[in-house]
Amino acid sequence: MALSNLGTAQIQEKDRNYVFHPSTHLAKHSRGETPNRVMAGAEGVYIWDTEGRKSLDGFGGLYCVNMGYGCKEIADAISEQAHELPFSHVYASQSTKAVTLLAEAVVEYFGENMRRVYFGLSGSDANETNIKLVWYYNNILGRPAKKKIISRQRGYHGSGLITGSMTGLAFFHNHFDLPLDIVRHTTTPHWYRQAQEGETEEAFSRRCAAELEALILAEGPETVGAFIGEPVLGTGGIVPPPKGYWVEIQAVLDKYDILLIADEVVTGFGRTGEKFGSHLYGMRPDLVTIAKGLSSAYLPISGSIIGERVWSVLEQGSEKFGPLGHGWTYSGHTLCAAAALANIKVLRERNILEHVRDVGPYWLEQMKSKLEGHPMVGEVRGIGILSAVEFMRDPAKRVPFDVSLQVGVRAAAALLENGVIARAMPHADTLGFAPPLIIKKEEIDIIVDATARAVDTTFKALQGEGSL
Numbered sequence: 001m002a003l004s005n006l007g008t009a010q011i012q013e014k015d016r017n018y019v020f021h022p023s024t025h026l027a028k029h030s031r032g033e034t035p036n037r038v039m040a041g042a043e044g045v046y047i048w049d050t051e052g053r054k055s056l057d058g059f060g061g062l063y064c065v066n067m068g069y070g071c072k073e074i075a076d077a078i079s080e081q082a083h084e085l086p087f088s089h090v091y092a093s094q095s096t097k098a099v100t101l102l103a104e105a106v107v108e109y110f111g112e113n114m115r116r117v118y119f120g121l122s123g124s125d126a127n128e129t130n131i132k133l134v135w136y137y138n139n140i141l142g143r144p145a146k147k148k149i150i151s152r153q154r155g156y157h158g159s160g161l162i163t164g165s166m167t168g169l170a171f172f173h174n175h176f177d178l179p180l181d182i183v184r185h186t187t188t189p190h191w192y193r194q195a196q197e198g199e200t201e202e203a204f205s206r207r208c209a210a211e212l213e214a215l216i217l218a219e220g221p222e223t224v225g226a227f228i229g230e231p232v233l234g235t236g237g238i239v240p241p242p243k244g245y246w247v248e249i250q251a252v253l254d255k256y257d258i259l260l261i262a263d264e265v266v267t268g269f270g271r272t273g274e275k276f277g278s279h280l281y282g283m284r285p286d287l288v289t290i291a292k293g294l295s296s297a298y299l300p301i302s303g304s305i306i307g308e309r310v311w312s313v314l315e316q317g318s319e320k321f322g323p324l325g326h327g328w329t330y331s332g333h334t335l336c337a338a339a340a341l342a343n344i345k346v347l348r349e350r351n352i353l354e355h356v357r358d359v360g361p362y363w364l365e366q367m368k369s370k371l372e373g374h375p376m377v378g379e380v381r382g383i384g385i386l387s388a389v390e391f392m393r394d395p396a397k398r399v400p401f402d403v404s405l406q407v408g409v410r411a412a413a414a415l416l417e418n419g420v421i422a423r424a425m426p427h428a429d430t431l432g433f434a435p436p437l438i439i440k441k442e443e444i445d446i447i448v449d450a451t452a453r454a455v456d457t458t459f460k461a462l463q464g465e466g467s468l
């Protein structure tokens, strides 16, 4: 469907004049000094722009287009729902078929002791809901001081007020008066970067748990309400946890009666090869945040899955105080729910979990065999269809590049020249990959070869300008 006959240059001009882009240098964009691709169409794992330039989308949008582009079942479900009933709210017990069936599908997909789902529109708003529920829960239980939230340095949980505060990356705090004082940050579970000389992964995990416990004791356990973490650190660098990490952390949380929020916005719905990252690492969350893979981004929808421990207290709260005062107009939006329901159906029918378990290890093996040992590659890591390559000036001694060299950004640009989109992650010089889960082995080979060439090109350019 053509929105207009305007050419690329005219769209770009309007874009510079009217659009406020997230995470963008605003002044340079207005002056036309940033790359300003106008995307026009997509199919499978490929996306192309208005100039007809086609790229393999190695980051699946923003790790969200899990079922790939052009998924007919999801598009048809949206269209049918739009004709039948585009929107009906779900306030005050009113409901729709779509939201009811979706909630059942999500609770069953997670399994274990999950009870209800509250739907929102973004990962940020779902995390905001979860924090409000932690506060409400402790108020109902008569523990009004138990409100602080502990997250990790380099964790990512959104960019709102509380969610941006929980995010442990300075870029999302600077000049916004964040983080809020209710949030504390603990050790990043990145063994390659944080381990002490001779420390094993298991010993490092024990140290992370000990540092968390020391923080809880310093703050006072009676003031700490919840710990939030991504099963696999995402925007902070795509880092699978060190061995034993979540079991150690869970034990500390249990000891001090602190709720666990698993932020599964990236890891949920099969990205790691398990239904959820929590299942893979033995986490026992009380609240689970979902978004992205819930609808494969065909429409925006997120959710807070509420476990038994919290749910029973929320019900007690209503008995005591009446209806819960929380809701967005678009909670459980009918069209978005229909899209998510179709997405989960496709995920099950195409046996995507099996597929991820097959191609994920292949991918990591290929990445390691082509990139490990390169003079500027520090670490190649990943799990399922989620991986990263971190660059170092001196990989053996783990010495990073000077940030001003923008090595990650340059490698991503070189890779784009080779026809593949990856993301220069906002922390350190790391290329992140999270293509649609439907990716085939031949397409993985294309990404790996293109990446190896891009890394070489970047290295030679750095050598050429004397930056090494």
Ligand code: PLP
Pocket (backbone or CB within 6 Å): 062, 121, 122, 123, 124, 125, 127, 156, 157, 158, 159, 230, 234, 235, 263, 264, 265, 266, 291
């Ligand atoms: N949580 C995690 C783990 C994320 O990766 C993201 C976004 O990338 C969010 C929360 C925020 O989601 P949104 O951008 O939809 O608000």
